[in-house]
Amino acid sequence: MENSSLHAVQNSGFTDKIDVVCPRCERKALVIGAGLHEPVTRQEEKVRFSCAQCRYAIRYANTPKLKVYVNSRGKPKYSRTLHLNTSIDPFFGFTLWYRIQTNEGLLWAYNLEHLAVIEACIADDLHGRNRAYLLRLIDRLRKREDMV
Numbered sequence: 818m819e820n821s822s823l824h825a826v827q828n829s830g831f832t833d834k835i836d837v838v839c840p841r842c843e844r845k846a847l848v849i850g851a852g853l854h855e856p857v858t859r860q861e862e863k864v865r866f867s868c869a870q871c872r873y874a875i876r877y878a879n880t881p882k883l884k885v886y887v888n889s890r891g892k893p894k895y896s897r898t899l900h901l902n903t904s905i906d907p908f909f910g911f912t913l914w915y916r917i918q919t920n921e922g923l924l925w926a927y928n929l930e931h932l933a934v935i936e937a938c939i940a941d942d943l944h945g946r947n948r949a950y951l952l953r954l955i956d957r958l959r960k961r962e963d964m965v
């Protein structure tokens with residue numbers, strides 16, 4: 818069960834603050850995000866990553882753009898591509914902190930608020946043993962914060 822099958826959840830509404838795994842120290846770190854539909858220039862102004870544990874920090878504006886295509890005059894065009902609907906943050910592509918393997922696939926959330934919405938959807942949509950199983954996993958995932 819990728820999140821996409823939980824059709825009621827709008828993943829894109831939760832990208833202002835994203836909990837990720839720090840790529841340097843592997844502890845919990847934060848991406849200050851932006852709306853996915855905001856202009857790229859605005860995203861470049863706002864979006865940054867920082868880790869309170871190891872002090873690693875990056876501004877989105879300073880990450881390399883990808884060469885998307887070469888135009889008819891042979892000039893390369895660069896752009897930014899967001900990583901959408903997958904278990905990494907949309908801007909830097911860092912692994913999300915809140916992700917857990919279930920027997921129906923990977924379940925992931927950008928932050929606790931997002932996780933709570935997913936939990937509510939599962940409680941509403943699914944029935945029987947599988948629901949209890951998934952809700953138990955989500956509960957465990959939420960407490961992952963305590964282990965830091």
Ligand SMILES: [Zn+2]
Nearest residue numbers: 839842868871
């Ligand atoms: Zn770190």
